[in-house]
Every structure is written in C-alpha cells, then in structure tokens.
Amino acid sequence: MVLSPTDKSNVKATWAKIGNHGAEYGAEALERMFMNFPSTKTYFPHFDLGHDSAQVKGHGKKVADALTKAVGHMDNLLDALSDLSDLHAHKLRVDPVNFKLLSHCLLVTLALHLPAEFTPSVHASLDKFLASVSTVLTSKYR
C-alpha cells in the first residue's frame, strides 16, 4: 500500500487540526477499544482500565506521540518507527489483528471530534495511513 501525495496532505492537515488534543484523543481511542473489543484488555493486565485511568491517559499520549512522529516521516515509516517495530515484534508481541481494532477506534474518535474534516477522502487516507503504520509495527514479527 502506497500513500499518495493526497493521502499525505490529508493526514498532515488532519493532524494539524488535532492540535494539542493528541493525548486526549489517543486515550479516548484506547478506552473505546477496551470497551468495544474486550479481548484487547488481555495485553494490559497490569493497568487500571477504569474510566479516567491515569495509566490509560499516559498510554494514550504515548500512542498519539508515536503517530505524530509517523505523520512527520510518512516517506520513511520503516526507519522512523524502527524501534517501535522492534518493541512490538520481540517484546510486546501484540497479535496483528489488534492493530485493526485500535485503528478503527482511532478513526471513530477522530470522526467524532473532527466531523467537518473527516470527509470520505480524508477517511480513506487516514485508514491507509493507520494500516501502513500497523504494517510497519508488525513487519519484524517473523
């Protein structure tokens, strides 16, 4: 899957609109994921997953910051996310199916907060972008 120039500009524009809500949206996406897809909680037995959990908020920021980095390096995701790719492959070993679940919840969150921006074209570009990030994060799995 290749990100077209339009995809890249759509993603960058969306990210600009997110402003400094990244951590908040990241946490919301995680909360939605845990609630809608309870199997994803199996990777966080050490977390308090209740509403307003400080750990979920912290992790939401982590996810958002990583995505922001990805947005800044869309021409070279493999290099930019190399460490995270190693982490997911060798330490976290999150089953690949879960990236689709989180990506979906990120899209839901963004659509909710940025309805005017979330046009079909932007939706498609974001979906492609998140799928590309997911592919990179699972690229060293085997």
Added chain:
Amino acid sequence: MVHFTAEEKAAITSLWGKVNVEEAGGEALGRLLVVYPWTQRFFDSFGNLSSPSAIMGNPKVKAHGKKVLTSFGDAVKNMDNLKGAFAKLSELHCDKLHVDPENFRLLGNVMVIILASHFGREFTPELQAAWQKLVAGVATALAHKYH
C-alpha cells in the same frame, strides 16, 4: 450458536478417534509457536524456543500441547453445547491467563492443517468444512466469557 448435522458430528467424531492426541497436541502447539512467533509471549517459562527444532522438541511444549488437545476432545463430545462446555476455561483464559482470543483462531487453523497433513485425501473439503465449524465454535466458546 454453531449447529452440526448428524453427518458432520459422525465425521468429526470418527476422525477424532484416529488422532493421537498426545502427538498431535505437541505438533499443533509447536507449529503455532513456530509459524506465529508472537504467540510465544505466553510461554516465557518454557525454556528454549529459539528455533523451530528447539520448539518442536521442547518437552514443555509437548506436554502443554497434549493438555490443550485433550481439552479439545471435550469439544468433540459436546458439539451441541460448546459454550457450556468451555465456560470455565473461557473465564480462566480471560481472567488468569490473559490470552487474546485471536490465538484460539490461529491454533484452530493450525489444527486443521495438521489434520490435513495426517489424513491426506481422507480429509475431504466437506470434512474440513465440518472441522472449520468446530474450531471456530471452540474459539468463540473460549472467548464467550471475556469481559
């Protein structure tokens, strides 16, 4: 809920009768760990999993594989009530083991592949279809109590 015809039940049961549960169990779990290495995340205490031959020869893998497949035998005996039969195991896998149910689907497919490799032409498309129904039903039953 999964529904099996009388023919499907008979075919599944008949094939199961010919399976060496101990051997097949070790092979199924071993292949899961080899083909989908991230599944090794649950087995850090199993020792040497550094290569396919290490995994397939690992005694803990074999023992655990036997346990898992023996439990699968319960599915064959309870095809009309998989959710009931696996309720307790479902709670265990969620609350204590924290196993992503995706792993049940992966293991189910590995099992089907092993059956094909063992039984060859006898493992007809129809027989495979019945088994796919069963492994999907077991995966769903094991995920049923997740919360």
